[in-house]
Amino acid sequence: MKRTISTAILLTAIALLCACEREKRQFREPTGSAVPGDTGVEQSPLHPGGSAPLKPGESESEANNGAGPFEFNAYAVAEGQKLYYSYNCGGCHFHGGGGIGPPLMDANWIYGSQPQNIHDTIIEGRPNGMPSFRGRIPDYQVWEIVAFVRSLSGQLPPTVAPARPDNMNVKKPEDLGPKENPQQR
Amino acid sequence: MSTVENISATTPHLDRHERLSLTWGDPPGILGWFMTVNHKRVGKRFMITAFIFFLLGGLLAVLMRLQLSRPENHFLGPDKYNQIFTMHGSTMMFLFAVPMMFEALSVYFVPLMVGARNIAFPRLNAFSYYVYVFGGIMLWVAFVYNAGPDVGWFAYPPLSGPAFTPGKRADFWAQMITFTELSGLAVAVEVVVTVMKTRAPGMSLNRLPIFCWAEVITSLMVIFAMPAVMLSSTMLIMDRLIATHFFNPSEGGDALLYQHMFWFFGHPEVYIIFIPGTGIVSTIIAAFSRRKVFGYTALVLSTVATGFIGFGVWVHHMFATGLPQLSENFFTAASLMIVVPTGVQFFCWIATLWSGRLHFELPMQWIGGFFFVFLIGGLTGLMLAAVPLDWQVHDTYFVVAHFHYVLLGGAVFPLFGAFYYWFPKITGRMLGEALGKLHFWLFFIGFNLTFFPMHILGLRGMPRRIYTYPVEMHWGSVNALESIGAILMGLGVLAFIWNVFQSNRFGRIAGADPWGAGTLEWATTSPPPNYNFLDLPTVGGREPLWENAPDQPIVTGVREDMREVLVTRPMDAEPEHLTLYPSPTIWPFLTSLAVTGLFIGSIFTPWAVVWGAIPVAITLTGWFWPTKKETEEKKEIEVWENR
């Protein structure tokens, strides 16, 4: 009986230490960067001679496997969805189907589908109409939007991708949509 | 010729006690633990598990009180606090209150009180425990993994909906509901059938103990109320998982739909918790006033009326939502009307006390606490029933005070009384007097210190479900006082736990009937043997041990080498026929595992409903597949008309 209890306590303690990544509610930016959108431009994750050293303010996950810091955090992705509409990304990209801007829910990525690429697109702007949001959107919010944009084409696990919004039903929610195979255009 | 091991033939040296023990016993070891279908073992598990959840919920409450003890405190941030208060409410309501007041007490005591050897549907009984404990474990494991729900124990959409609670937090909550309501429904069916069909001969309905009446009425309420919350929580999961629009106003849904469905369950829920408490009060008052309770018929009819009217008051939880005035006033009238049967109960209890010879033991102390605490709670309920006044005190600490007064007063105080009353029966030993008194006074004083000032705070404008409050509102000192009260309550409960452990080992031996009470559970040894009664009793009055004739007949003709049970008629308990109860089996446990897999899987994908149904079908098939022993037993006792 005593053994059972102490085993249970030990297991609980271990469990407490690995609090679920999906459910974290992080209210501040995870990266060291405090200045809005200023982590430098990374055009390609490939470098001769192996992976690049960590840039100042860059997190492990970004440098090592290219995943954004919020790929597995449902709260951040939901925040990204709210920001996507608050900052009027929908004004050009609509609900991912595109219009004035290119679609975000398909498999074609002009500037790359990796989180770092999307981050740079938002920070730098792109030719033919994508504005630069450097200085306008704090960096951690950019990463939240990046995660949401990736969910539009089904890149995120269904437990993390946003479910249906409380709006009119215009398309399948991101967690039920198909997973596209990103191609560089 | 039968191949059944005819125990009487092969083991003639066993006396009746040994033979019955063998028939009604469980296999040994850990396997036997999982195979048991004995209502007392399952009932004890319900009690211990529910009490552990009570302690966990209480711990959460202490954490909340620590955070609220000072204005703008930083002990808990908003996210943690929201999870903690949601877990506190959900644990207390779904994992403690109903499983303890309804499931634990009725599973253990109703078969004993009606003179039966086991509860009806014994395998379903075992299954209902496993499902309950798995649901509770799931919720708490989710909480430990930071996936505990943080949307309140009632989880209103749109806040709990897909747009505003990302991740799986609200889904774990909603699925916990499914587990616990399935468990409750199963026990409800068992209790109704046990009481209606397996009572001791002579126990006509007007001789049914009031506690059993309370549990039957509670069972019927469970059957009618639980489906509403299962539906609303399922609709919530569906909105979150498969993009339905039940609560999405943009697509024709309505957030108020959830509230109606939830509170259609939610109000009967609190009466499901309270009515067994009234049964306990009637039982203990009768035993310690040394007379049959006054106004038996009035008490029973009042309980029925409360149960019935309880289904017609749910909108009083929604008075602030802007419903039409006429309908709100209708629910004011109904909410006031429900006071009448409770008032009648109070008057009958007072009449019993006035005309009895009151022997004031520990259980009665808790009934005294009930009278104090529940009465205050009921009176503040009058205030909440009045719509305009509710508009000022709804969703403030006034309501928090009210429901803690009625829930602790109406359930927890009688429950502790029941523990002191029935502990001797369950364990064979009395609980200690000194620790018992310490427990009572610490708990009573701590409770009032914690919750009475909350009335004042609510009237002074403090809303509920806030993780902190500004310094300039001057709520700090009252909050600090309340936090001290919470510590006192905790100390009282610790005294109780210590008392239980001590008394279990060294308590005074109780004997069969230490209180000189009249109901049938005291007609057997303490603790009861696994077959409950050596001789199945018949009854000659409402308090059989007081009123049975010296030559009161016993039931004979029931086989003791098989689990044979006498089934009687519902109204007057005339013997009707004999039937066999199932033997210990592992299938309820395996089915509960399959069901758990289906339920937890369907949090993550709707396909779990499809694939998860396969193990459930397999285990249910195993459950109902007749064993060789069963078939042989049935053949042995079958009577052919034209043999």
Next chain:
Amino acid sequence: MNLFRHNSRVFGIAAILWLASCGGQQPQQTMFRPVGPMSARIEGLWWFIFAIAVAVFVIVWIFLAGAAARRRVHEQLPPELNPDPAREQRYLRRVMVATGITLVVLFAILGHTVVTSKYMNSLQSKNPVTIQVYGHQWWWEVQYPNDDASLWVTTANEIHVPVGVPIVLQTGSRDVIHSFWAPNIQGKRDLIPGHSSAIWFQVDKEGTYRGQCAEFCGHQHAHMAFYIIAESPEKFQAWLDQQRKPAPDPANATLAHGKDVFEKGTCMMCHTIRGTNAGSHVGPDLTHIGSRTSIAAATLPNNPGALAGWISDPQAIKPGVRMPPNPLTGPDLQALVAYLQSLK
């Protein structure tokens, strides 16, 4: 007011004020300081039911204590099997009388409630001051509609009303369920998305009254308060006219730099200042923020220090709120705060 009600009111107020004084000065945000007819009627209903509740409690406990005192023995006697029928009849009659009295009292409460309810719904007017209030996570959007669009006012977290005239709040929610509650003035009403609800009230005494969200709405439900400022009709009209104007132009270089910081940084992504390039409706309208008594949904006073702290790191004060931290340099922050304070 009759003597009974007066005395019970005095006793009750004394008790409550004594407990209130545990904290110090007189509290705001309480139904016991009604400043309008609605809250005054509710207070009257409270005292009526309170008096009944106290009486019932005392009477029941007299009987319980009586039973404990008179009928108590100190050993376990044999049970009484044949109660005296005459005594049982007597008790039956007493129970029936008690039940009858209960019914009468309940009907009295019902009657008082229905009458008060009818009164609450009777404040109608052809010409109320109409205000629209929308709940957000975790602030209050306040609009003063007008048929002439150029006279429409949008503000946040602070509601000015003229005294002595009927006011109607048209309410709704932009996200989850909130609840609008200013206890000094009126009972609460839930703001439910997809529903609109009209709250009628009138304030008869000038002053500032605090209200708070009363339906759990997420992380910062605890810090979602507002102020209702009741003033004379002339002052109210003056305030409304001032609110209708666009933001004043910066009067000096510091203020101009502050406006620059606002428009060139993150602020304009969420906030509106009418008369500048900032026109987003995600967060509260800041056109006249300088004239508000509080910021951050009545969480902080409106002074330069609090404003600077709020802008720099709202997450430290209201963790989970939608506004991000804004690490600005010292001069930039000071200029921005000065500019916002100038928007009166």
